[in-house]
Amino acid sequence: MAGAPLLEVLAPGLLTTVQDLGRFGYARWGVAASGAVDALAARTANLLVGNPPGDAVLETTLMGLKLRVLRDTRLAVCGGDLEPKLDGGDIPLWRGAAVRAGQVLSFAGPRRGLRAYVAVAGGIDVPEVLGSRSTNLTSGFGGFQGRALRKGDLLAAGEPAAAGEEREFDPAAAGYDGPPWRLRILWGPQEEMLAEEGRNRLLSSVFTVSPDSDRTGLRLQGPTVPARPGAPDSIISEGIVAGAIQLPADGQPIILLNETVSGGYRKPATVIAADLHRLGQIMPGDEVRFEAVTLEEAVRLLAHLEERVRAAFRPPLPR
Amino acid sequence: MSETPFTPRFRFMGERSLLVELGERIEPEANRRVERLLRRLEQEAWPGIRELSPGYRSLLVVFDPLAIPPAELPGRIQALGAAAGESRRPPAKRIAVPVFYGGDHGPDLAEVARRLGMSEEAVIRLHGSVSYRVYMIGFTPGFPYMGELPEALSLPRRSTPRTRVPKGSVAIAQRQTGIYPVESPGGWHLIGWTPLELFHPERRPACLLEMGDEVRFVAVEAREE
Numbered sequence: 019m020a021g022a023p024l025l026e027v028l029a030p031g032l033l034t035t036v037q038d039l040g041r042f043g044y045a046r047w048g049v050a051a052s053g054a055v056d057a058l059a060a061r062t063a064n065l066l067v068g069n070p071p072g073d074a075v076l077e078t079t080l081m082g083l084k085l086r087v088l089r090d091t092r093l094a095v096c097g098g099d100l101e102p103k104l105d106g107g108d109i110p111l112w113r114g115a116a117v118r119a120g121q122v123l124s125f126a127g128p129r130r131g132l133r134a135y136v137a138v139a140g141g142i143d144v145p146e147v148l149g150s151r152s153t154n155l156t157s158g159f160g161g162f163q164g165r166a167l168r169k170g171d172l173l174a175a176g177e178p179a180a181a182g183e184e185r186e187f188d189p190a191a192a193g194y195d196g197p198p199w200r201l202r203i204l205w206g207p208q209e210e211m212l213a214e215e216g217r218n219r220l221l222s223s224v225f226t227v228s229p230d231s232d233r234t235g236l237r238l239q240g241p242t243v244p245a246r247p248g249a250p251d252s253i254i255s256e257g258i259v260a261g262a263i264q265l266p267a268d269g270q271p272i273i274l275l276n277e278t279v280s281g282g283y284r285k286p287a288t289v290i291a292a293d294l295h296r297l298g299q300i301m302p303g304d305e306v307r308f309e310a311v312t313l314e315e316a317v318r319l320l321a322h323l324e325e326r327v328r329a330a331f332r333p334p335l336p337r
Numbered sequence: 338m339s340e341t342p343f344t345p346r347f348r349f350m351g352e353r354s355l356l357v358e359l360g361e362r363i364e365p366e367a368n369r370r371v372e373r374l375l376r377r378l379e380q381e382a383w384p385g386i387r388e389l390s391p392g393y394r395s396l397l398v399v400f401d402p403l404a405i406p407p408a409e410l411p412g413r414i415q416a417l418g419a420a421a422g423e424s425r426r427p428p429a430k431r432i433a434v435p436v437f438y439g440g441d442h443g444p445d446l447a448e449v450a451r452r453l454g455m456s457e458e459a460v461i462r463l464h465g466s467v468s469y470r471v472y473m474i475g476f477t478p479g480f481p482y483m484g485e486l487p488e489a490l491s492l493p494r495r496s497t498p499r500t501r502v503p504k505g506s507v508a509i510a511q512r513q514t515g516i517y518p519v520e521s522p523g524g525w526h527l528i529g530w531t532p533l534e535l536f537h538p539e540r541r542p543a544c545l546l547e548m549g550d551e552v553r554f555v556a557v558e559a560r561e562e
Contacts, residue, residue, distance in 0.1 A: 046474060048476060157519055160538070206349050257354075280473070
């Protein structure tokens with residue numbers, strides 16, 4: 019049955035794309051990583067239906083996605099609570115569940131968080147392009163025909179692994195505690211652009227996420243973060259990772275997400291790896307504050323997060 | 338070629354990526370150091386390295402901080418001595434890029450010529466008079482940042498960037514020249530157009546140009562003279 023469609027898009031919602039954990043190894047060609055913004059939710063959804071963590075999933079934003087299931091399968095919805103419903107009745111997040119042909123999965127709207135991830139047994143089957151199934155929306159390749167899903171699209175799934183036990187995941191382990199969001203940062207790479215006043219302003223201010231935020235970045239509005247007098251506006255263009263906090267001349271920070279590969283703006287600080295998945299759930303209008311940690315703390319926080327996540331599956335994942 | 342020794346400067350971008358700066362300016366020597374370190378780290382293939390992202394004068398090394406302790410990485414890279422070592426890379430590709438200059442193909446050529454106080458033909462001749470190094474690919478997939486444009490052609494970027502620059506546009510700004518591989522916004526001056534396909538994700542290789550390649554522009558009409 020591989021190749022026969024598994025899902026029919028009845029309504030695409032605000033923005034739904036096929037994503038995996040990202041496209042790596044092609045930055046030298048100007049190719050950004052793309053991938054699920056909340057990668058923790060994407061890999062958890064896969065694990066809950068018996069897939070490897072890096073299979074392709076659907077990432078849907080805010081509201082409106084409606085899918086008809088065309089064959090019996092298992093699926094899991096993880097990430098933001100966009101009020102998922104199966105045939106109009108509530109279904110729980112963070113739990114693998116059997117669904118039958120003809121059932122309809124829909125998302126009514128955000129109760130908490132911004133992006134939900136739908137994994138199906140076998141993974142969404144789209145061709146791998148440059149080593150990944152993620153959609154690069156900016157350049158129009160990868161994912162499903164290089165674009166966001168539309169009404170009428172038919173999605174196939176790969177060959178599922180043998181049906182395992184039904185699992186659930188305790189999202190308390192993932193630390194989605196906002197809004198307001200407290201994001202931990204590490205100073206650098208261009209921390210010298212800020213004098214003490216600028217550092218204090220970044221750490222003591224409450225920022226609001228602007229409505230023109232998207233998969234490329236979270237634009238923050240708040241008190242101006244002043245650069246050190248005489249610091250140059252731009253730097254020689256260099257590579258960038260998700261979580262880097264760009265500070266343009268207007269003093270309003272932008273947290274870059276997965277779609278930027280290089281750039282020439284200064285970045286005084288970077289969100290730590292243990293908080294990256296939370297960036298995917300921050301809504302326009304939410305409040306954000308920053309807290310600085312050390313390199314050693316950042317690594318320890320990541321190790322703790324991975325341990326907690328590993329221990330949050332019931333029954334436990336097979337080793 | 339003998340190289341001046343350069344002590345790299347390391348900057349973390351989060352606990353999962355390390356920027357290795359190998360020069361202070363946009364210059365071929367710094368860019369060659371970046372290229373050498375890139376090739377060397379590719380050969381080393383250390384477990385836990387996820388991405389190597391070269392810039393003009395820096396290499397961003399993205400890694401799994403639970404596999405490679407971040408504090409150890411600068412020392413491991415320094416110990417390679419790769420930035421000062423011999424390049425094992427085969428010679429750079431030399432590519433001739435055919436260009437239709439001016440008119441609808443290069444809507445800014447007339448204004449560029451006027452602002453520089455020279456004829457359109459002189460701009461075309463100067464643009465094609467030197468070969469360019471591909472310093473890095475960025476902005477959009479396949480976009481080559483190339484230098485150095487002759488000083489006589491140097492202009493600041495357009496004060497108002499275009500929201501749509503056609504695919505294949507050949508452009509100049511400051512001491513650089515580039516080619517837009519896909520339709521995108523852009524603030525450079527469009528002086529010509531090439532039919533070359535710079536990036537196609539399903540072609541092998543997907544990207545026509547790489548850092549270190551040498552590019553010459555050849556005016557299509559001029560060849561018929």
